[in-house]
Amino acid sequence: MKIAVLTGAGVSAESGIKTFRDSDGLWEGHDVMEVASPEGFTRNPEVVLDFYNQRRKQLLSVQPNAAHYALVALEDKHDVTIITQNVDDLHERAGSTNVIHLHGELLKVRSTGDENLVLEWKEDLNLGDVCENNHQLRPHIVWFGEMVPMIEVAAEVVEQADAILIIGTSMQVYPAAGLVQYAKPDAQIFFVDPKPSISESKKITVFAEKASIGVPKVVELLN
Ligand code: APR
Numbered sequence: 001m002k003i004a005v006l007t008g009a010g011v012s013a014e015s016g017i018k019t020f021r022d023s024d025g026l027w028e029g030h031d032v033m034e035v036a037s038p039e040g041f042t043r044n045p046e047v048v049l050d051f052y053n054q055r056r057k058q059l060l061s062v063q064p065n066a067a068h069y070a071l072v073a074l075e076d077k078h079d080v081t082i083i084t085q086n087v088d089d090l091h092e093r094a095g096s097t098n099v100i101h102l103h104g105e106l107l108k109v110r111s112t113g114d115e116n117l118v119l120e121w122k123e124d125l126n127l128g129d130v131c132e133n134n135h136q137l138r139p140h141i142v143w144f145g146e147m148v149p150m151i152e153v154a155a156e157v158v159e160q161a162d163a164i165l166i167i168g169t170s171m172q173v174y175p176a177a178g179l180v181q182y183a184k185p186d187a188q189i190f191f192v193d194p195k196p197s198i199s200e201s202k203k204i205t206v207f208a209e210k211a212s213i214g215v216p217k218v219v220e221l222l223n
Contacts, residue, residue, distance in 0.1 A: 002081075003164070005165040009168060011068065014066075032059050033144060034048075040143075045127055048139075049127065052106065053126075062090075064086045065212050067216075072096055083158070100150050102150050102154060102216070103141060109129075111138060112145075160184075164190070165190045166180065167193070189204045190204075190221075192215055194209055
């Protein structure tokens with residue numbers, strides 16, 4: 001079967017990475033518009049660069065969890081595409097081979113002068129770190145108000161999927177949250193979240209539990 005897996009911050013929660021809307025709307029104590037918007041970066045680049053330096057350091061200190069590994073096992077029998085809103089590399093580190101990052105990647109940076117100039121970057125990024133053409137480098141993250149370049153590709157994946165897994169997302173941020181509208185009428189949908197934001201129906205099966213418990217159950221059903 002073709003399986004599309006839409007993941008959000010909840011799939012990485014048990015690896016120790018905070019979600020966005022569980023912690024009273026602040027992201028590690030910051031208003032998201034201060035640290036995840038072009039205006040915030042223009043206004044206070046050091047605050048933004050330091051914020052992502054902390055996020056990058058934290059990411060390098062955590063590990064994938066049982067949910068990430070269960071999704072890898074799904075690849076044994078099915079054609080799986082992970083469409084994640086997360087900027088961490090935990091799906092890749094667990095072994096998933098086909099991952100689309102809708103909101104960018106924390107371990108990459110890009111030139112403010114040429115958005116196609118993207119570099120792998122695991123250490124701190126500071127003011128004065130510039131690309132080969134002397135433009136300041138910035139996190140390769142899709143900030144609020146910026147385009148989501150991979151959304152069309154992701155929509156096509158969902159359109160062709162026989163089953164869709166939605167794991168650990170509050171479904172509040174578009175266009176990602178709108179992807180489920182592209183599902184085929186006969187596609188089976190599985191939703192894993194301790195506080196599910198959609199209800200059970202004939203085509204939607206809800207597992208109101210943590211990803212590390214719920215995702216292996218779904219994989220067991222599908223494999
Ligand atoms: N297992 C599964 N789901 C969990 C767990 C867990 N252990 N813990 C929390 N959740 C669920 C929450 O109930 C919530 O529904 O994960 C979801 C996290 O929602 P958000 O914090 O809104 O994260 P997400 O949906 O990924 O946010 C989307 O918003 O801030 C932007 O760009 C950012 O990609 C992010 C986007």
